[in-house]
Amino acid sequence: MDNKEVILHVDHMTKCFGDLKVLDDVSFDVHKGEFLCIVGPTGCGKTTFLNCITGLYDLTDGQILVNNEPVDTKKHNIAYIFQEYSTMSWLTVEQNVAFGLKMKKKSAGEIKEAVAEVLEMVGLTKYKDYYPVELSTSMLQRVVIARAFAVKPDILLMDEPYGQLDVELRFRLEDELLKIWEKLGTTVIFITHNIEEAVYLSENILVLTNKPTSIKQKLSNTLARPRSVVDPDFIEVRNKVTELIKWW
């Protein structure tokens, strides 16, 4: 792991909202192609964490480096799947998925090809001309995922993307995500409060403390894939992470 190229370097990241200190001196590295899960208590600052990494929020202290340069979304190819629903109601599924590519001023031909490919991947080809009001929640979530993958991001940030979905769909989308990750070699930072999900997906798990949030531990998860949630080894890792968190 250490011999791999570092894509994201978080250096003494600190974030305060007025007097409220949310992130307290967080430092870690993410290597290229890593699948990192971040788990932590509700309201501990996970969303703030990602907003800082992407430069949506200014840091109170510290810095974020992507490929050794301060993060700049105009230069770095980053996609962020927000915790809230973020499809755009005035665009069709196809146009929503094309949105990132359009902002990056890709050619029409390139956009068309990439969009068709990811729509197929998330199984929405049939629905490409639908508007978001006509879709179910889980389909909306897949539109957002497709939009993120369409730009073939170097870093993909996901903030509890499957939190609102039913279990069956969650399992399916988790497997889809793993397939895409393996295929494209994208670096994924995935936030969840579901420990099982974190153990199922991750190569590494970052466990956060309560507010003011810092890193409790970074542990690597070397379980063989495909993983099974009933496998004794899996349960052991899960219990270990649970033990580490114990925020209740």
Add this chain to the structure above:
Amino acid sequence: MKKKRNYLWILSVLSIVIFVGIWWICCDVLKLTSSSTLPGPVTIVRTFIEKLSSPAPDGATLPEHIFSSLQISLGGWIMGVVIGTPLGIFMAWYKKVDLFARPLFDLIRPVPGLAWIPLMILLFGIGLTPKIVTVFLSAFVPCVLNSYTGIRQTKDVHLWVGQTFGASDTQMLLYIAIPTALPMIMTGVRVALGAAWTCIVAAEMLASTKGLGYMIQQARGIYRPDIIICGMIAIGAIGAVFSGVLSLIENKIVKGVRRDG
């Protein structure tokens, strides 16, 4: 679904039919009023047909009056939309534009359109110009207000999506904020047309030589309620056509909203 819609459509027609029916029974059948105070629908239809080609008693035929009113109201309205909408958008998006334009706009906003007339007459006489300017001011205000409010409704998360994909400020305005605001902008455009139409008729009552408002005012002077009512019906009908046409346009360009019925 289809059946239900037809049925509802009949309901809407019914209200007009019943209204005209009662009016007809009261005036033409029972003769409850004298025709010099409130004429019945039969008289109105007759006057209407006559007025289509006869310039008596006010100097112009009904189509001429309508054309004159339309010219001014549409002219002022288009100016209001073309200037007001971008101003509202820029005020909402660029802080500096807001700081610069807001004090002046806040002063203009509470002044009713018609209150401009006396000043406009002094400045420009009673020709086209004072009326177009007055109509413009009435149409301008709702356009600014609605586009401003619409842009302000842009969701943070949408802007963040744009930002993380590296969109420029202009791209975010064009592809996120303006589409978000579009329904509000269209409402503003429609309200503005209503305001423009109301305003022109009222303006013509005060100072004019032609137009529907002028025709009504003249008819009042010579006790011709039938002409007054003809004028009112023309005003109402044209206003309804305006709003219908704009609704159609709105349905065409505002995408992805839930529509009932």
